[in-house]
Amino acid sequence: MNLLALLSLTLLASCGQADNFDFVIGEWERTNEDAGKHTFETWVKRDASTYLGHSYTLQGADTVWQEHTVLSPIAGVWHLQVRLMGETQSTDFKVTQSDDGSFTCANPQNEFPKTIRYKRAGTELHAEISGGGDPIPFLFAPVLLQPTKDSSL
Template sequence: MKKSLFFLITIFVLSCNQNSKTNQTENSQTESKTETTENFDWLTGKWKRLNEEAGKESFENWDKISATEYSGIGFTIQKGDTVSQEKMNIIEKDGKWTLLVKMPNEKEPTKFKNAELKNNEFVFVNDSIDFPKKVKYWIEGEKIKATVSNEKMEIPFEFEKIN
């Protein structure tokens, strides 16, 4: 169950994206303001994990449902069988993004709140669980990288887009 939650969290982090635009506000002091536009469109599509353990293949598939919702599924296959699966949603409500991760045997999803949004880098956290407490995603070239971690441990993920 912990491996599935790690994988799900990794997917969530991939879902986060932000672009910053700078608008000049003219007043008597001529200040500049930064307007943040958040979307996770870069996450949509099908992704394959490159650094999976031998004998396993892991994938994430993401769709944009609306401007305020993205839906994902993560799964791992071993010897032709699905050995783990998780459903993920990234939802914006009242200007705040939340990552929801649900395993098939759980009644309620685990919630992660957004802690940081930068250009091509996102962090979600949940301090009420042991692992992972932090999910981080970022773009590096054509790949998406992620880590899930707590104070004692960090697991890296690397994904490439597939057709």
């Protein structure tokens, strides 16, 4: 096989692969939240090209904020669709940069935020919303599940 044919096959194979956003998968708790509040974010991979996110903030026993997100391709281009609590329509952000440990998406027409960034840093997940107001950082640590007691022992 000549070099040109090998390069062509490599290019075709890479074009068909979806970006890998597996680094967001898991259950996360915000570590830089305001006192008295607890924010959680959960990401699951529904299939090879769809990630589902759910975020919520508790103040006492009350859910005071909530959003649902879908990270998937729309017409072949990756987007983050964000739907806030009480809304029926999502706000869509186009993924403008991604690698195995981070992604950035943007919607210049949105009032705030215009940009959303996620980045894995060791065991932590960092997110930031910015553009159209002061940037807001979100620092997440994995939720450590407590072992359950087995009453049969």
